[in-house]
Amino acid sequence: MSIDHHPAPAGEGIGITETVPSPFRPVGLSPWPLAIAVASMLTSGGAIAVWAHHGYWLLAVGLLSFLAVITLWGRDVFRDALKSTKAAIIVGNSFRYAMALFITTELFLFVAFFWGYFNFFFFPDKQGIGYAPVWPPNAIHTINPLGEPLFATLVMLLSSTTLTGAFDGVLTGNRTNAKVGTFATLILGLAFLGGQIYEYANLPFPLFHGGIYPSLFFILTAFDGLHVVVGVVLLALALARLNDGKFGPNSFAGFQTIAWYWTFVDVLWLFLFVTLYWVGASAVTVS
Amino acid sequence: MSDDILARAASLPAHDDHAHHSDRTSFWGRWLLSTNHKDIGTLYIVWAMIAGVEGGILSFIMRAQLMYPNNTLITSGQTWNAIVTAHGLLMIFFLVMPALIGGFGNWFVPILVGAPDMAFPRLNNMSLWFLVMGLIFVNLGLFVGQGTGIGWSLYPPLSDAQYQPGVSVDFTLMGLQLAGVSSLAGAVNFIATILNMRAPGMGMFKMPLFVWAMLVTSFMLIMAVPVLSGAITMLLMDRNFGTAFFEPNGGGDPVLFQHLFWFFGHPEVYIMILPAFGIMNQVIPTFSHKPIFGYAGMVYATMAIGFLGFLVWGHHMFVSGIGHDSKAYFEAATLVIAVPTGVKIFTWLATMWGGSIELKTPMLWALGFIFMFVVGGATGIVLANAGLDTDLHNTYFLVAHFHYVLSMGATFALFSGFYYWIGKMSGKPYPEFWGKVHFWTFFIGTNLTFFPQHFLGLAGMPRRYPDYPTAFAGWNFVSSVGAMVDALSLIIFAYVLIRIFTSKEQLADNYWGPGATSLEWSIPSPAPEHTFEHIPIIR
Numbered sequence: 001m002s003i004d005h006h007p008a009p010a011g012e013g014i015g016i017t018e019t020v021p022s023p024f025r026p027v028g029l030s031p032w033p034l035a036i037a038v039a040s041m042l043t044s045g046g047a048i049a050v051w052a053h054h055g056y057w058l059l060a061v062g063l064l065s066f067l068a069v070i071t072l073w074g075r076d077v078f079r080d081a082l083k084s085t086k087a088a089i090i091v092g093n094s095f096r097y098a099m100a101l102f103i104t105t106e107l108f109l110f111v112a113f114f115w116g117y118f119n120f121f122f123f124p125d126k127q128g129i130g131y132a133p134v135w136p137p138n139a140i141h142t143i144n145p146l147g148e149p150l151f152a153t154l155v156m157l158l159s160s161t162t163l164t165g166a167f168d169g170v171l172t173g174n175r176t177n178a179k180v181g182t183f184a185t186l187i188l189g190l191a192f193l194g195g196q197i198y199e200y201a202n203l204p205f206p207l208f209h210g211g212i213y214p215s216l217f218f219i220l221t222a223f224d225g226l227h228v229v230v231g232v233v234l235l236a237l238a239l240a241r242l243n244d245g246k247f248g249p250n251s252f253a254g255f256q257t258i259a260w261y262w263t264f265v266d267v268l269w270l271f272l273f274v275t276l277y278w279v280g281a282s283a284v285t286v287s
Numbered sequence: 288m289s290d291d292i293l294a295r296a297a298s299l300p301a302h303d304d305h306a307h308h309s310d311r312t313s314f315w316g317r318w319l320l321s322t323n324h325k326d327i328g329t330l331y332i333v334w335a336m337i338a339g340v341e342g343g344i345l346s347f348i349m350r351a352q353l354m355y356p357n358n359t360l361i362t363s364g365q366t367w368n369a370i371v372t373a374h375g376l377l378m379i380f381f382l383v384m385p386a387l388i389g390g391f392g393n394w395f396v397p398i399l400v401g402a403p404d405m406a407f408p409r410l411n412n413m414s415l416w417f418l419v420m421g422l423i424f425v426n427l428g429l430f431v432g433q434g435t436g437i438g439w440s441l442y443p444p445l446s447d448a449q450y451q452p453g454v455s456v457d458f459t460l461m462g463l464q465l466a467g468v469s470s471l472a473g474a475v476n477f478i479a480t481i482l483n484m485r486a487p488g489m490g491m492f493k494m495p496l497f498v499w500a501m502l503v504t505s506f507m508l509i510m511a512v513p514v515l516s517g518a519i520t521m522l523l524m525d526r527n528f529g530t531a532f533f534e535p536n537g538g539g540d541p542v543l544f545q546h547l548f549w550f551f552g553h554p555e556v557y558i559m560i561l562p563a564f565g566i567m568n569q570v571i572p573t574f575s576h577k578p579i580f581g582y583a584g585m586v587y588a589t590m591a592i593g594f595l596g597f598l599v600w601g602h603h604m605f606v607s608g609i610g611h612d613s614k615a616y617f618e619a620a621t622l623v624i625a626v627p628t629g630v631k632i633f634t635w636l637a638t639m640w641g642g643s644i645e646l647k648t649p650m651l652w653a654l655g656f657i658f659m660f661v662v663g664g665a666t667g668i669v670l671a672n673a674g675l676d677t678d679l680h681n682t683y684f685l686v687a688h689f690h691y692v693l694s695m696g697a698t699f700a701l702f703s704g705f706y707y708w709i710g711k712m713s714g715k716p717y718p719e720f721w722g723k724v725h726f727w728t729f730f731i732g733t734n735l736t737f738f739p740q741h742f743l744g745l746a747g748m749p750r751r752y753p754d755y756p757t758a759f760a761g762w763n764f765v766s767s768v769g770a771m772v773d774a775l776s777l778i779i780f781a782y783v784l785i786r787i788f789t790s791k792e793q794l795a796d797n798y799w800g801p802g803a804t805s806l807e808w809s810i811p812s813p814a815p816e817h818t819f820e821h822i823p824i825i826r
Contacts, residue, residue, distance in 0.1 A: 016809060019821035024484065026817060027408040029312060029320040037416030040468070041423065044461040051527040052454050073409070090483070094406040097479040105471050105513045112517025112547050116532055119543045126542070128535030137538060208529040212538035215530035219521060 369434025401486025500565025663691030684744025735769025
């Protein structure tokens with residue numbers, strides 16, 4: 001009725017020879033994981049409330065609580081980092097894995113959106129009822145790629161050079177270069193966002209209820225813009241940390257992962273520029 | 288990497304002063320705010336059981352309605368579809384995945400690689416609670432309004448605002464988004480733990496095969512789940528923002544959704560079954576008293592399944608109007624997956640061959656798994672044929688196929704892992720006799736439920752209908768009787784749980800004896816709150 005007891009000495013056949021103290025510190029209880037889950041539920045519930053015409057209050061509560069929890073959680077993470085600089089070297093590697101994997105998930109999110117775009121770009125006959133098999137659709141005049149989009153592209157390309165300069169400053173211990181480079185990248189990121197706002201204010205087609213092309217244009221550019229916003233916030237964080245005297249030749253995992261993220265956003269825009277704005281332009285474009 | 292850790296560890300002060308700091312934590316602190324992989328793993332298993340019981344009740348309602356033709360338990364097709372949808376989503380996203388990946392993965396991946404905890408303990412707890420919030424939302428989708436009657440595959444146009452007005456579908460889709468965040472955070476955590484926190488001396492090819500399974504599963508999650516999130520985002524926008532991604536009247540293409548869904552959906556079936564394979568790789572050598580036959584072959588087979596799983600999504604769309612060349616490709620690519628899967632099956636058989644086999648309860652479930660998975664795999668080969676699938680798609684033959692690989696494949700592995708590790712998790716033995724009764728009743732019950740559905744499907748009975756012509760009455764009755772046997776079996780399982788947690792017996796460290804050779808058997812039962820604060824050096 002019950003399991004036999006085989007008294008086997010610990011480790012026999014398992015291959016432990018000796019042990020060493022673990023470099024990994026246990027983490028204490030934290031209210032933030034539960035809080036962020038609740039805040040996310042409130043936010044998504046708030047979105048549903050908006051769609052069901054019940055007003056914006058739940059969405060506002062959700063978003064505010066989400067931002068508050070993120071801030072408090074981030075503060076805890078930074079406090080941890082201050083306490084143990086040596087273990088941070090090892091934990092830094094975990095952070096690198098995490099950021100690389102996070103960027104991969106973001107990449108595959110855009111796989112879905114670009115899949116949607118190429119579905120019609122390569123197979124325009126897949127468009128629905130009453131649409132001629134041409135892409136972009138006949139009724140659509142796209143934005144002139146050599147106008148605002150080219151400006152945005154140059155801004156993003158320039159930002160990768162300033163960021164590389166900043167990272168070089170971190171690696172060589174030149175704090176001034178690091179700060180100036182990060183600040184310049186931040187400003188370029190804001191310039192890009194400004195350009196996108198200008199573009200959205202002067203669109204030659206309605207974003208919603210305008211059919212398949214505006215739908216794809218919106219989801220690709222809006223999610224790209226959202227990622228630039230996140231990138232700008234991360235750059236601001238990196239700048240604040242630099243001003244606090246953090247990041248140096250021996251502890252740069254945080255800066256490095258933020259640079260990776262920005263590079264992802266950069267490459268994403270270049271791909272978007274080439275496929276959506278340039279190759280996907282209609283015969284007659286609007287500036 | 289591992290040797291780096293050793294070198295660094297030697298230069299670091301011990302952190303024993305931090306140890307056992309949470310011994311004083313309150314009940315609520317421990318179960319709501321935990322950063323301990325074992326507590327979080329336990330919570331995953333508990334929530335999975337809750338979702339599993341709910342999903343099981345829904346399936347029992349379905350079988351009760353289908354027991355006789357012209358039954359009147361559920362007369363509304365929308366309600367029926369809502370039950371079908373919730374059953375599928377609960378079982379996939381809130382039972383199998385949380386239990387296998389979140390539960391056993393959390394509990395045993397850190398222990399099996401000799402790490403004190405997961406790489407990101409707070410993120411770990413976040414994964415858990417995102418899952419719970421997702422579960423709440425999927426339940427809102429079931430109970431609020433008219434219910435989400437779109438099937439687990441969520442196809443538009445049925446899921447459009449035109450055919451499913453109201454908030455139900457929005458709740459369900461948002462629930463899946465939250466569950467997706469949970470899966471992704473969990474996958475990042477597992478990969479970072481496995482790649483960065485292995486004990487010194489544990490090279491990648493010394494890792495237990497369960498850890499390999501979790502690693503490949505996590506990579507699949509990283510690449511599959513975001514595509515679903517993107518598709519759901521587009522679907523939500525079609526419903527609420529007036530976009531036209533899948534809306535033909537606005538120039539959109541509903542088949543695009545099917546591509547995106549199945550680009551996620553097919554890897555998803557391997558995401559569910561690879562951890563199950565991983566458990567088999569721990570259980571079968573233990574009770575055969577032999578090391579696994581062909582370790583490297585098993586690793587490469589796991590990787591091959593993970594890779595091929597991304598190349599075959601179109602076999603779910605043979606009747607969606609894809610071209611003949613596409614059909615030929617997807618059929619051939621699908622059949623190729625039978626090769627690495629066959630490698631696994633034969634590796635298990637070769638492991639048992641000549642071994643001194645002990646038919647303890649976990650081993651019974653493992654043998655049950657192999658049998659069921661081979662049956663489900665064989666019908667999978669039938670369905671992979673684009674010609675045959677034209678007839679069999681959306682019939683009960685398909686229902687039987689995926690319940691054989693999931694309801695019986697994944698679930699049998701789940702129970703196998705449960706009986707294998709519950710002693711390590713609780714420190715108490717399970718009642719061997721009742722464990723075997725649980726197995727045999729479940730084995731008979733599931734076979735009785737699902738085997739006749741092959742005949743129903745071949746005879747042309749379509750799925751997702753609450754009623755059928757009297758010609759199908761006989762086998763439907765048998766199938767429903769099988770569901771009753773399953774229900775009885777789960778009551779027996781509840782009794783087993785009671786027996787475990789009321790037991791006064793205390794198990795030894797390695798209660799399976801010399802067959803069990805992985806690291807979890809070197810620590811006490813139950814596993815103490817913190818393990819490997821002194822990391823082991825593996826020779």
